[in-house]
Amino acid sequence: MVSEVQKNTSAILRVERLSMKFGGLIAINDLNFEAKRGAITALIGPNGAGKTTVFNCITGFYKPTEGMLTLTRQNGEEYLLERMADHVITKRAKVARTFQNIRLFSGLTVLENLLVAQHNPLMLSSGFTVLGLLGFPTYKKAAAEAIEKARYWLEKINLVSRADDPAGDLPYGAQRRLEIARAMCTGPELLCLDEPAAGLNARESAELNKLLLDIRADTGTSILLIEHDMSVVMEISDHVVVLEYGTKISDGTPETVKNDPKVIAAYLGVEDEEVVELIEKAEEAGVDDITAAVDLLSSEALHEIVETHPDAQPVELIPANTLLETAPAKAAATRKVSAKTAAPKPASPKAAAPKPESPKTAPKPESPKTTAPKPASPAKAAGIKAGATANALAEPRGGKADKLILIKGIGPVNERKLNEHGIFHFDQIAAWKKADIIAAEAYLAFDGRIAREDWIGQAKTLAKESQAKPAPKKTGGAK
Amino acid sequence: MADVQNTERDSVFAKALKEGIISGAIALGLFCLIVGFRTEQNIRNELILTQRWGLLAIFVLVAAVGRFLVTYTAPMRAERKKLHKVAEAREPSAFRKSFPKIGLGLLFLYPALVVLILSAYQGSMMGGLQASLKYVDNFGIQILIYVMLAWGLNIVVGLAGLLDLGYVAFYAVGAYSYALLSAHFGLSFWLLLPMAGIFAATWGIILGFPVLRLRGDYLAIVTLAFGEIIRLVLINWTAVTKGTFGISGIAKATLFGIPFTPGPTGFAAMFGLPNSGVYYKIFLYYLILCLALLTAWVTIRLRRMPVGRAWEALREDEIACRSLGINTTTTKLTAFATGAMFGGFAGSFFAARQGFVSPESFVFLESAIILAMVVLGGMGSLVGIAIAAAVMIGGTELLRELEFLKLIFGPDFTPELYRMLLFGLAMIVVMVWKPRGFAGSREPSAFLHERKMISGEFTKEGHG
Numbered sequence: 001m002v003s004e005v006q007k008n009t010s011a012i013l014r015v016e017r018l019s020m021k022f023g024g025l026i027a028i029n030d031l032n033f034e035a036k037r038g039a040i041t042a043l044i045g046p047n048g049a050g051k052t053t054v055f056n057c058i059t060g061f062y063k064p065t066e067g068m069l070t071l072t073r074q075n076g077e078e079y080l081l082e083r084m085a086d087h088v089i090t091k092r093a094k095v096a097r098t099f100q101n102i103r104l105f106s107g108l109t110v111l112e113n114l115l116v117a118q119h120n121p122l123m124l125s126s127g128f129t130v131l132g133l134l135g136f137p138t139y140k141k142a143a144a145e146a147i148e149k150a151r152y153w154l155e156k157i158n159l160v161s162r163a164d165d166p167a168g169d170l171p172y173g174a175q176r177r178l179e180i181a182r183a184m185c186t187g188p189e190l191l192c193l194d195e196p197a198a199g200l201n202a203r204e205s206a207e208l209n210k211l212l213l214d215i216r217a218d219t220g221t222s223i224l225l226i227e228h229d230m231s232v233v234m235e236i237s238d239h240v241v242v243l244e245y246g247t248k249i250s251d252g253t254p255e256t257v258k259n260d261p262k263v264i265a266a267y268l269g270v271e272d273e274e275v276v277e278l279i280e281k282a283e284e285a286g287v288d289d290i291t292a293a294v295d296l297l298s299s300e301a302l303h304e305i306v307e308t309h310p311d312a313q314p315v316e317l318i319p320a321n322t323l324l325e326t327a328p329a330k331a332a333a334t335r336k337v338s339a340k341t342a343a344p345k346p347a348s349p350k351a352a353a354p355k356p357e358s359p360k361t362a363p364k365p366e367s368p369k370t371t372a373p374k375p376a377s378p379a380k381a382a383g384i385k386a387g388a389t390a391n392a393l394a395e396p397r398g399g400k401a402d403k404l405i406l407i408k409g410i411g412p413v414n415e416r417k418l419n420e421h422g423i424f425h426f427d428q429i430a431a432w433k434k435a436d437i438i439a440a441e442a443y444l445a446f447d448g449r450i451a452r453e454d455w456i457g458q459a460k461t462l463a464k465e466s467q468a469k470p471a472p473k474k475t476g477g478a479k
Numbered sequence: 480m481a482d483v484q485n486t487e488r489d490s491v492f493a494k495a496l497k498e499g500i501i502s503g504a505i506a507l508g509l510f511c512l513i514v515g516f517r518t519e520q521n522i523r524n525e526l527i528l529t530q531r532w533g534l535l536a537i538f539v540l541v542a543a544v545g546r547f548l549v550t551y552t553a554p555m556r557a558e559r560k561k562l563h564k565v566a567e568a569r570e571p572s573a574f575r576k577s578f579p580k581i582g583l584g585l586l587f588l589y590p591a592l593v594v595l596i597l598s599a600y601q602g603s604m605m606g607g608l609q610a611s612l613k614y615v616d617n618f619g620i621q622i623l624i625y626v627m628l629a630w631g632l633n634i635v636v637g638l639a640g641l642l643d644l645g646y647v648a649f650y651a652v653g654a655y656s657y658a659l660l661s662a663h664f665g666l667s668f669w670l671l672l673p674m675a676g677i678f679a680a681t682w683g684i685i686l687g688f689p690v691l692r693l694r695g696d697y698l699a700i701v702t703l704a705f706g707e708i709i710r711l712v713l714i715n716w717t718a719v720t721k722g723t724f725g726i727s728g729i730a731k732a733t734l735f736g737i738p739f740t741p742g743p744t745g746f747a748a749m750f751g752l753p754n755s756g757v758y759y760k761i762f763l764y765y766l767i768l769c770l771a772l773l774t775a776w777v778t779i780r781l782r783r784m785p786v787g788r789a790w791e792a793l794r795e796d797e798i799a800c801r802s803l804g805i806n807t808t809t810t811k812l813t814a815f816a817t818g819a820m821f822g823g824f825a826g827s828f829f830a831a832r833q834g835f836v837s838p839e840s841f842v843f844l845e846s847a848i849i850l851a852m853v854v855l856g857g858m859g860s861l862v863g864i865a866i867a868a869a870v871m872i873g874g875t876e877l878l879r880e881l882e883f884l885k886l887i888f889g890p891d892f893t894p895e896l897y898r899m900l901l902f903g904l905a906m907i908v909v910m911v912w913k914p915r916g917f918a919g920s921r922e923p924s925a926f927l928h929e930r931k932m933i934s935g936e937f938t939k940e941g942h943g
Binding site: 116118160 | 777
């Protein structure tokens with residue numbers, strides 16, 4: 001069977017010009033890709049990239065706005081999935097799926113879950129219930145076979161001993177495996193897994209890898225999976241498709257995708273943006289201690305903050321446009337505000353990065369009590385804002401600023417702040433000296449981050465690139 | 480250690496005492512004017528104020544003592560609950576395991592037992608037969624009709640999880656099918672019984688199609704409306720249904736062609752028995768018992784069929800069902816149709832038994848009572864539902880028998896009027912103590928090693 005599979009290398013699923021719009025929102029925009037027969041294809045991308053929407057289109061839960069989804073079965077039959085109802089896709093086109101939030105029949109036993117999955121063949125053998133009700137032997141035989149098939153899969157996922165327990169009583173990892181086994185009981189040729197490793201620990205996710213490889217080896221089933229866990233993606237997938245904002249940004253083997261700068265930018269960029277968004281929300285809500293909110297990095301945290309400070313004065317943490325004094329003094333003053341409620345933590349909007357441990361090289365703004373300005377940069381007040389760095393410009397050269405957010409660590413908010421302080425171009429950052437860094441860090445409220453993230457180095461390379469060619473397009477950047 | 484427990488017990492006692500006193504005070508405040516005083520008009524239209532301190536004291540005491548007991552036993556109950564909270568339901572006791580068999584045997588022997596006991600009591604066979612009429616008809620048949628209806632509705636609500644508030648409509652369709660077809664075409668009961676079922680199933684599908692997209696509350700409202708539509712059509716289509724007058728003189732059922740009439744060809748004459756109406760009742764009793772058991776048998780068989788599993792899966796998660804290639808449309812329709820079919824059977828039986836049908840018998844209250852039985856019994860459990868039906872219908876019938884209550888509450892007291900009050904109380908009590916109904920656990924339809932009952936905590940009620 002496996003050899004036959006390998007002979008037939010044509011694509012099992014072809015996605016052509018797939019688009020999905022929800023009202024004005026474009027969830028998928030003109031997506032093309034192929035899933036090879038007998039291969040494991042991974043669909044990755046940041047949150048909200050449209051991966052699950054693609055799945056829902058393939059499995060018929062959504063009707064795509066445009067596009068063609070062609071599934072070719074082993075026997076050569078071709079199905080146009082976008083024209084079929086969801087249950088017909090499973091029944092005839094042999095596509096099975098799992099869900100991001102596990103959808104087991106929690107009140108049925110583990111075994112029953114697997115029997116429900118064999119509904120269609122059993123329905124046939126029971127003569128659409130009539131023969132079965134009258135006790136014809138064909139149904140009895142088919143029922144026994146169905147239980148055997150269920151037992152086979154239970155052995156695979158290591159749950160034979162719990163076959164008679166309610167599915168809702170299983171631990172989380174076992175529920176994930178059971179959902180995969182249930183999908184396999186429909187006898188699929190294409191198995192679509194929506195984040196199968198979500199919520200699993202390292203050992204469980206290694207077991208999952210093995211299970212998926214086993215499934216492919218034993219049954220020849222092609223697998224299409226959405227995954228965030230890179231260990232799963234990189235280890236088992238033969239082919240990776242990367243989505244961002246509904247558009248394909250990369251497509252190839254795990255190795256090529258991993259090193260694709262667009263993919264790196266997409267992942268890091270979005271991560272940064274989420275943080276920045278959070279900060280902006282927090283600022284609106286008048287939160288003093290941003291670090292806590294960022295650490296939690298969830299909307300729940302925000303709700304909590306809003307609830308606990310319902311009537312807090314909207315304190316702008318870093319009122320960049322009113323900066324008139326020297327930067328460090330102002331930063332210290334800002335801290336004083338925050339010190340009222342929270343311990344003076346250095347506000348670091350980068351959640352993923354470790355907390356700045358007050359690096360010795362970078363000068364830290366003074367403790368909240370001292371308001372004395374530190375004689376830092378050679379403060380050029382001049383035309384532009386105070387506290388600006390030495391090479392500040394009144395306006396961008398040629399009226400067009402570089403996209404500073406391309407530098408890892410700079411998000412839209414910081415880009416705006418830098419612009420307000422006369423920094424518009426990569427070469428400006430590249431030319432920063434130590435004093436300039438101190439000044440910039442003061443108004444950005446960063447502690448040593450510029451050095452740690454090597455902004456200057458990044459800026460240098462980017463400056464070189466931008467001279468060579470226009471900067472690559474980055475969606476969702478400065479608006 | 481013992482000391483700690485003692486102080487704990489003391490603190491619980493003190494707390495319970497305090498809460499009891501507070502509840503008593505609240506009850507006093509609430510009922511002081513409502514219960515404590517009563518105004519009456521005398522002949523001269525004067526208001527007379529009577530004071531009822533004794534009654535008020537009873538009210539206050541009930542509140543205070545009740546609250547005290549609830550608070551005092553709370554820790555113990557919590558502890559017991561903790562012990563109960565296990566994944567699988569407890570292994571049922573030997574009695575509970577054999578209960579269905581014992582119950583079935585009793586049901587088959589019931590008329591004979593009643594006749595025997597009453598004959599011994601009255602001293603004559605004939606007297607016993609006549610006296611048993613009430614018990615066989617009012618208790619036996621009445622309860623079994625509701626058991627059958629509740630088992631039929633159980634397929635729709637308990638298994639498939641589709642909330643149906645208009646089930647009585649199918650009952651009405653079955654009853655009127657039999658009444659009209661037998662009156663106009665003279666067809667026999669045995670031919671019309673399956674036909675009534677088929678008609679009702681057809682109506683089930685007709686109702687099913689428009690409501691397929693609806694779930695939960697919306698489904699309940701539409702089925703409620705459907706029930707009302709059927710009733711209003713029966714009232715207003717006077718040319719056919721004779722409206723509120725109803726159809727009377729409906730042909731009785733026969734035992735394979737032998738009528739239960741007093742004439743020479745009748746049942747009694749044929750078997751050389753003295754003339755009595757009780758034979759027909761006993762025949763009807765066994766007929767409805769068989770029909771109800773047919774419902775149960777089909778339900779049990781269907782649960783082990785793919786379609787039955789699909790119903791239960793549908794109740795648990797509709798989206799997952801669709802992802803497994805189950806056509807939810809036909810699955811829902813079969814549930815509606817099967818449930819309706821049994822409603823239709825029961826309806827035609829009802830018409831044959833009463834000899835008279837009118838729209839009065841098919842009001843919303845009937846639907847509500849049947850649904851209450853399914854919910855009280857434990858969704859999906861046949862035995863639990865049968866018990867609930869027996870308690871609810873038998874209980875209300877029993878109220879008529881409680882003559883001694885008149886001695887307590889005075890000769891004006893008619894306990895039947897408190898039917899709905901007791902109904903409501905029973906519902907609240909059962910839902911508080913057993914939120915999943917009498918039989919809260921579910922029996923799996925297949926097993927690999929051993930059949931374990933599944934606790935109601937895991938099963939879902941469906942989204943409508």
